[in-house]
Amino acid sequence: xxxxxxxxxxxxxxxxxxxxxxxxxxxxxxxxxxxxxxxxxxxxxxxxxxxxxxxxxxxxxxxxxxxxxxxxxxxxxxxxxxxxxxxxxxxxxxxxxxxxxxxxxxxxxxxxxxxxxxxxxxxxxxxxxxxxxxxxxxxxxxxxxxxxxxxxxxxxxxxxxxxxxxxxxxxxxxxxxxxxxxxxxxxxxxxxxxxxxxxxxxxxxxxxxxxxxxxxxxxxxxxxxxxxxxxxxxxxxxxxxxxxxxxxxxxxxxxxxxxxxxxxxxxxxxxxxxxxxxxxxxxxxxxxxxxxxxx
Amino acid sequence: xxxxxxxxxxxxxxxxxxxxxxxxxxxxxxxxxxxxxxxxxxxxxxxxxxxxxxxxxxxxxxxxxxxxxxxxxxxxxxxxxxxxxxxxxxxxxxxxxxxxxxxxxxxxxxxxxxxxxxxxxxxxxxxxxxxxxxxxxxxxxxxxxxxxxxxxxxxxxxxxxxxxxxxxxxxxxxxxxxxxxxxxxxxxxxxxxxxxxxxxxxxxxxxxxxxxxxxxxxxxxxxxxxxxxxxxxxxxxxxxxxxxxxxxxxxxxxxxxxxxxxxxxxxxxxxxxxxxxxxxxxxxxxxxxxxxxxxxxxxxxxxxxxxxxxxxxxxxxxxxxxxxxxxxxxxxxxxxxxxxxxxxxxxxxxxxxxxxxxxxxxxxxxxxxxxxxxxxxxxxxxxxxxxxxxxxxxxxxxxxxxxxxxxxxxxxxxxxxxxxxxxxxxxxxxxxxxxxxxxxxxxxxxxxxxxxx
Numbered sequence: 001x002x003x004x005x006x007x008x009x010x011x012x013x014x015x016x017x018x019x020x021x022x023x024x025x026x027x028x029x030x031x032x033x034x035x036x037x038x039x040x041x042x043x044x045x046x047x048x049x050x051x052x053x054x055x056x057x058x059x060x061x062x063x064x065x066x067x068x069x070x071x072x073x074x075x076x077x078x079x080x081x082x083x084x085x086x087x088x089x090x091x092x093x094x095x096x097x098x099x100x101x102x103x104x105x106x107x108x109x110x111x112x113x114x115x116x117x118x119x120x121x122x123x124x125x126x127x128x129x130x131x132x133x134x135x136x137x138x139x140x141x142x143x144x145x146x147x148x149x150x151x152x153x154x155x156x157x158x159x160x161x162x163x164x165x166x167x168x169x170x171x172x173x174x175x176x177x178x179x180x181x182x183x184x185x186x187x188x189x190x191x192x193x194x195x196x197x198x199x200x201x202x203x204x205x206x207x208x209x210x211x212x213x214x215x216x217x218x219x220x221x222x223x224x225x226x227x228x229x230x231x232x233x234x235x236x237x238x239x240x241x242x243x244x245x246x247x248x249x250x251x252x253x254x255x256x257x258x259x260x261x262x263x264x265x266x267x268x269x270x271x272x273x274x275x276x277x278x279x280x281x282x283x284x285x286x287x288x289x290x291x292x293x294x295x
Numbered sequence: 296x297x298x299x300x301x302x303x304x305x306x307x308x309x310x311x312x313x314x315x316x317x318x319x320x321x322x323x324x325x326x327x328x329x330x331x332x333x334x335x336x337x338x339x340x341x342x343x344x345x346x347x348x349x350x351x352x353x354x355x356x357x358x359x360x361x362x363x364x365x366x367x368x369x370x371x372x373x374x375x376x377x378x379x380x381x382x383x384x385x386x387x388x389x390x391x392x393x394x395x396x397x398x399x400x401x402x403x404x405x406x407x408x409x410x411x412x413x414x415x416x417x418x419x420x421x422x423x424x425x426x427x428x429x430x431x432x433x434x435x436x437x438x439x440x441x442x443x444x445x446x447x448x449x450x451x452x453x454x455x456x457x458x459x460x461x462x463x464x465x466x467x468x469x470x471x472x473x474x475x476x477x478x479x480x481x482x483x484x485x486x487x488x489x490x491x492x493x494x495x496x497x498x499x500x501x502x503x504x505x506x507x508x509x510x511x512x513x514x515x516x517x518x519x520x521x522x523x524x525x526x527x528x529x530x531x532x533x534x535x536x537x538x539x540x541x542x543x544x545x546x547x548x549x550x551x552x553x554x555x556x557x558x559x560x561x562x563x564x565x566x567x568x569x570x571x572x573x574x575x576x577x578x579x580x581x582x583x584x585x586x587x588x589x590x591x592x593x594x595x596x597x598x599x600x601x602x603x604x605x606x607x608x609x610x611x612x613x614x615x616x617x618x619x620x621x622x623x624x625x626x627x628x629x630x631x632x633x634x635x636x637x638x639x640x641x642x643x644x645x646x647x648x649x650x651x652x653x654x655x656x657x658x659x660x661x662x663x664x665x666x667x668x669x670x671x672x673x674x675x676x677x678x679x680x681x682x683x684x685x686x687x688x689x690x691x692x693x694x695x696x697x698x699x700x701x702x703x704x705x706x707x708x709x710x711x712x713x714x715x716x717x718x719x720x721x722x723x724x725x726x727x728x729x730x731x732x733x734x735x736x737x738x739x740x741x742x743x744x745x746x747x748x
Binding site for chain 2: 066067075109111113118119120121128129131132133135136137167168169171172175
């Protein structure tokens with residue numbers, strides 16, 4: 001069973017994550033894109049990243065979502081690319097792919113005319129109505145999940161989208177079962193954007209999502225988090241994994257992605273496909289852990 | 296026919312036409328009586344919907360346009376059929392982000408826009424000569440305020456032709472909440488719990504001077520007037536799409552679609568959008584759109600050697616660009632000739648591209664008529680007649696692109712005259728010959744001017 005099939009069997013939305021780092025002295029960032037410096041991910045996980053789309057996303061100066069796999073007239077999935085800058089120069093790109101239709105990937109940019117967040121790109125699966133309402137929605141600073149991320153410049157986890165207030169988008173999200181979401185701040189030289197991942201609880205985007213804050217060099221504090229369909233023992237394990245990942249990402253101050261199944265060693269766990277990724281910001285780090293249990 | 300303003304029925308002869316007209320008049324009378332006495336309620340609407348679908352299933356009645364919300368069964372009194380009413384449906388509208396907008400001001404101070412949209416690869420298919428339907432939507436914040444003012448749940452199901460839909464969606468996408476009609480005022484007066492407000496609303500309705508007041512403004516001004524939502528929706532005009540020509544080819548760039556629109560104070564014609572709509576057309580905004588299914592789609596010949604002549608009027612020049620771009624993408628070897636009318640070079644979209652293609656030889660001929668009157672068009676036609684006839688004799692396919700019936704008529708009359716002169720034909724024979732050319736798709740009118748009547 002492939003990773004994508006395993007994930008679909010367990011109903012999880014995210015199917016792959018990878019960080020691609022640029023060659024330090026490369027001139028053209030798009031041409032220099034390679035996985036050579038990335039934290040290794042499993043071959044199965046990589047196979048879920050459409051190579052052509054991944055290269056296009058790595059050439060972007062702003063976060064962007066692109067859809068892929070149009071053979072059936074409907075996108076098979078979406079991929080989110082978030083660039084990471086060091087001293088205003090592109091350093092890496094976090095790629096996150098969603099292959100099942102149980103979540104959305106969105107990028108919101110600040111509209112310079114209205115000073116509001118507007119949808120810039122997104123993958124909405126079969127939810128055309130939700131795509132349309134999202135396209136006509138705008139968020140002011142502090143309003144809704146994107147607006148809250150804009151205000152705080154931190155990753156924010158909404159465990160209940162009713163926190164978004166009475167905006168029509170929240171109403172539409174609830175109508176299709178989207179219940180929780182993660183917003184990530186994205187700083188780039190030209191401005192600021194927010195990457196948003198929404199998902200249903202029945203087929204969550206990940207097994208667990210946690211927000212951490214680093215104090216000093218190695219003291220990491222768990223701010224809040226959530227898990228779906230996890231036993232207490234599994235949750236404890238997820239927390240430990242997330243903590244390690246958060247500590248690494250926050251202390252190195254760069255996005256990370258890791259294949260946890262490979263790290264655990266094949267055959268030693270019932271978890272046959274598992275990966276995690278972390279996105280740090282100045283004050284907090286968001287960690288997403290996706291695990292698939294086959295046995 | 297108030298039940299459906301763009302209903303169609305094939306009429307084959309004079310007798311059929313007379314029967315159709317009689318039936319239509321009876322339908323209008325019956326519907327008018329129904330409307331003036333008892334507005335449709337949800338169950339009546341559902342019954343009527345089922346009734347017409349049943350007739351359609353039995354192939355004795357054209358299927359109602361699913362694009363129209365059921366509330367549109369009640370035709371607004373002031374609505375008139377538009378000159379061109381292509382078939383369009385927003386059953387599965389597409390949402391695309393505007394990636395570029397170029398604005399041109401013509402010598403007669405018209406504003407034209409060349410708009411580029413980001414479209415996902417493979418998702419939206421169209422062909423040269425396709426028309427784009429742009430579906431307006433309301434401001435979500437205003438919709439939210441209306442629902443809150445009415446004390447109605449956003450998720451309340453409302454019956455539409457497309458099935459039950461949540462109230463927020465109907466208010467957002469299907470009815471015009473920016474303008475209110477006399478019937479809206481009368482309904483608000485009817486349900487007003489305050490005598491003074493009812494009188495005020497009735498006076499406004501009689502004066503018929505408040506059409507530009509938005510629904511939200513009225514609800515705020517008259518807080519005791521709270522009609523049921525389903526009745527209120529029947530009094531609001533449906534949001535109508537605007538039809539504009541696509542200027543690009545699917546083969547040229549799979550991720551970008553370009554269209555042209557003229558911005559006018561009141562948009563009534565094919566190819567134009569209202570100034571209010573036009574102000575929203577800027578980079579970063581999203582448009583809801585669908586590709587219009589033409590009854591007689593324009594077709595380039597499979598033979599890529601076939602010469603093609605495109606005679607375009609005004610924003611119809613967008614079609615000319617699309618045809619040339621398609622032929623370039625196909626590496627077609629046949630000659631292409633563009634004749635543009637009503638244009639003032641270089642202040643129109645695509646002038647530089649067309650000129651560049653002409654210069655490079657990809658476009659064999661480019662003739663632009665700068666005038667806006669039929670006289671200058673006739674003068675241009677007179678100048679090109681000799682060459683035009685040679686191309687016709689060489690089996691050229693001709694596309695006449697204009698939403699103006701007068702323009703098409705002028706071209707048809709001119710072609711008849713050319714046929715009579717060049718082939719020594721009688722008027723009757725020339726008409727028959729032109730009719731044959733039309734049936735063979737050799738003399739093709741665009742866009743599809745299939746009207747409601």
